[in-house]
Amino acid sequence: MGNAGADVDFAVGMGGAECSPHSVPVPPARPFLDTFRENLKETFFPDDPFRQFRLEKGGRRFVRALQYVLPILDWAPSYTFTFFRADLIAGITIASLAIPQGISYAKLANLPPILGLYSSFVPPLIYAMMGSSKDLAVGTMAVPSLLMASMLGKEVSAATEPTTYLHLAFTATFFAGALQASLGLLRLGFIVDFLSHATIVGFMGGAATVVCLQQLKGIMGLDHFTTSTDLISVLESVFNQIHQWRWESVVLGCGFLSFLLTTRALSKRGAMFFWISAAAPLTSVVAGSLLVYLTHADKHGVEVIGYLKKGLNPPSTSSLIFSPPYMMVALKTGMTTGIIALAEGIAVGRSFAMFKNYHIDGNKEMIAFGVMNLVGSLTSCYLATGPFSRSAVNYNAGCKTAASNIVMSVAVMFTLLFLTPLFHYTPLVVLSSIIVSAILGLIDYGAAFHLWQVDKIDFCVCAGAYLGVVFGSVEIGLVVAVAVSILRVLLFIARPRTTMLGNVPNSMAYRRTDQYPTAQCFPGVIVLRIDAPIYFANTNYLRERISRWIDEEEDRLRCNGKTGLQYVVLDMGAVSSIDTSGISMLKELKKTLERRELQLVLANPGSEVMKKLDKSKVLEIIGQEWIFLTVGEAVGACNFMLHTSKAENIGVEIGAALP
């Protein structure tokens, strides 16, 4: 290590080394526990969330810890009236969305509509205490509601056994909350990162399409409908019953849908129109109720919500089902919906944190979501998260802190206590229109087009997830999405890039020959670069690929009548880490090349590679003298050896020819 400073790149061109190359040091050994503790920290605490605590002491540290667990203690003391005014406006705005959307999504999940209001009362309060995002608005979401209906509906019919179905929904929410909190506590949040953006775009788009298709039942006013969710079944069901479409429903539905879509399109034109679009759902509900009340349309076949119980959330602790056979389906549903809700909520929180330039701890957010759903499952709520559309409204309405959730919660409480009779005459077709208009935003054409432009493989992944959902089922689509994501990750590892390098003329840099056509190769020497760490998952591939590079180059040289290769230089600059299989691979490569009378030369190996080569004694097998600091030095030394041996051969021939 003492010679560390002597890393000098000399101008080494053809002909030989100007001075002796420098040795690559083996880093000093570090105790295993040190490196293990460091790796553990990098894996689970990359953002070092406890850094702030080290600066504090004693009592302050306890207060800091409490503030860490309950962020409300952090921002509440500095709460001002300006903040309150902004949060009040934002809170009322999102409440006006929460009420109609909550009722709609609850019907989407085949649950009693009042549950939508319950789920916009308790969970936001918990989140306001424990959550870190200033912009996230808590509420139920369409896709998890659909998934819940789909997965629970396979075992228990909501029509024939509504109580069991309801209790299963609470149990599933309990499990979802438990999963979310556990992932956060164990700091396994990076698992959510494995769902790539492309798969999420495809999956959400497909789920949104399925939800829209489901709403055709409400809009057409059909009584009987397919239980399958795929496109073919739904279109069949709709067009086989053309004569049963109710014109009143169709007219009402299309009317309100156009209104909602128009306000939505308008909102993009200017900030002023934003308020119109935010108020549109509640306006539709009121208008629809009035219309039905005045025309007595409910007597003419237009379905309405009906009676909604007054009062706050009843406790549901005794409703949870923990016994087979139903517990398994609740567990499965809870885990699936929990992960999806988590992925969305974390993504939303991170996006807004980036807009407003503050930082949120993903794992801490997961704990907040988990506790929110655990408490919700005990108070008659079902799965809640931070939907993007509602949080965007919150952001646009100018929210300042998570107190906007408290305001929304209070507004919903007010509705629960006093205003539920107002929804008696609300036609279901209006709810369907609200769902469709809200969910169309999830079908992100822009993102899909962007994927097509930048990375067509990503686009194929996205399309695969979309088609899996639309033509299969939501679960099939989800499995396809996750499988493709993981497969792509595994393929990245299993098929690393290797390239051949050449010397760019008049310089010492070595670049890829396919990117720089003028890069030259030296006779007798081939320079290969391995562009990834060497792990068990790719050692076999790398060994075969390197052999193939050598074979192809020797074929090419033989066809052109030149002398064969003598040196194989491996540029290890990008091999940031290596495991025991990788070390074995290098050892076997050395032996194979020896048998072919080729010399293996390593250039620019990193510290971890050197350490492991040394500990496994492969360093001695390869030979310290064949390890160089840069590719330039390595090639220089090879050229020197080639010319020296050539000179020796010529000298021998001359000597033999002399009398």
Next chain:
Amino acid sequence: MGNAGADVDFAVGMGGAECSPHSVPVPPARPFLDTFRENLKETFFPDDPFRQFRLEKGGRRFVRALQYVLPILDWAPSYTFTFFRADLIAGITIASLAIPQGISYAKLANLPPILGLYSSFVPPLIYAMMGSSKDLAVGTMAVPSLLMASMLGKEVSAATEPTTYLHLAFTATFFAGALQASLGLLRLGFIVDFLSHATIVGFMGGAATVVCLQQLKGIMGLDHFTTSTDLISVLESVFNQIHQWRWESVVLGCGFLSFLLTTRALSKRGAMFFWISAAAPLTSVVAGSLLVYLTHADKHGVEVIGYLKKGLNPPSTSSLIFSPPYMMVALKTGMTTGIIALAEGIAVGRSFAMFKNYHIDGNKEMIAFGVMNLVGSLTSCYLATGPFSRSAVNYNAGCKTAASNIVMSVAVMFTLLFLTPLFHYTPLVVLSSIIVSAILGLIDYGAAFHLWQVDKIDFCVCAGAYLGVVFGSVEIGLVVAVAVSILRVLLFIARPRTTMLGNVPNSMAYRRTDQYPTAQCFPGVIVLRIDAPIYFANTNYLRERISRWIDEEEDRLRCNGKTGLQYVVLDMGAVSSIDTSGISMLKELKKTLERRELQLVLANPGSEVMKKLDKSKVLEIIGQEWIFLTVGEAVGACNFMLHTSKAENIGVEIGAALP
């Protein structure tokens, strides 16, 4: 691309750039189908197995194709008498192992002992025709036999329903063969690579331990034994029945075991002793049979094999079970044992190919194994593969081609037709001793110790798999092994290394500051290196980690009273590929740094990174003028800007101070 040749590294130290840096070109666009086809070829055909065909034409090409599918057509025409002599000796040697081991392993799998001989007759013939390895010796293996007994035994008891159990074993073998052949045909062989060497060492060691523990039943001569395989249950079962140990069995067992272990230890001392060790199992069988015959020990409670039917393999086509409920357990068993047998067989084939310096196509070998097992399942054989111990004997006995398998097959046929009555009196305790002596080699202490020395994480993985098998069950151990392997792969991706670089004095090289303590950092500039490709699985981590690097450096500078950072240089040399999430991350990073009044500078981006930056328009956001070919040029430009602005400031101050 025209300026590609002008990649020059000037000596840029502190003070400024000597001349203008060079632009990094965006590579020209290639049609998507071209790159897709190339990637497909790299993924599935890395060793380019059809290269030889391109050189041939017409009729020759057809012959070549036939030789590719049936390698026997390749080596048979050039078969000489010398080869035959070597293969004859090797074949007879491995037959002398195959017969006792085959019977033993069949009993391990709770199958009729004759199946062990059937499985050493048909499968080796198929392999000799289709296999590529010259040294692999085909036969049954202990670990898959154990797994089969364990997994099938959960559903069907071999004692009470032997016929169903037998048919399930054939069906499981059928599915195993189908899986192996499919993996080979679809060229999905790289899936086997995902079981790291560490996990295989741990799992095989654990399975071998379990097998040895199971043999205690035979050696102690116990009638009743636990069905569980874990250590605690077995020891309990053995020591609770101390008074029922049969001293005859114990004496015989320990005697033969010592004999076998001694010859095995001797064989390592010299080539001459190898033949003694190879002949030892058959000798033990003969000696044991004689002993029992002469002492009539079978009347005194020593269990013997009993009647073995004469004759070749009866067809078993009608025995396969394809109907629920049993088909599922056969399918599961077949898939599990098939994968393990494949992993071992491929590893063995590759090892010997490397010793003898020839190449085998892993996927083609898989097809050979698959067909071998498919045909075997139709001819009363159960799962066969290429066990390492038998192949090592084949290799040491001097085999030259796969014809040694044909010789072994003929020898077994001879035994089946004429010699089966000889095994009537063979005591089971001799079979147990043979199993134990053969399997002790699977507990590879040397490999585990090597893992401990070189990579302690790999050692933990190995230990985890071992303990999972020994204290849980074989299935639990396998699940633990696979899960840990996959998790390790995912973690490699999810937590890439990032390091801070400094300039090594008197040179232009930038190296890690933790490896080279003399490396200097320039004021106002931080140089970070990302040591891995940027994918969706690690973008969030990278973003947080880079922020943390910057925060820590700014804290450090502030504590030392120096000026803050102004430039963040990212060395992208190791970022060999990037996807859309990675591109988004760079865009967000640029915006975040802008808000912190820091300038983002990229150094040495590869061609794929440049291509995607350009297509996504992020290149314009970052600015082409902030992308440099090397870290040296980037830092040089930053220093130049810093000094220029400092000079300007001084000039402004002077100007302001002047009257």
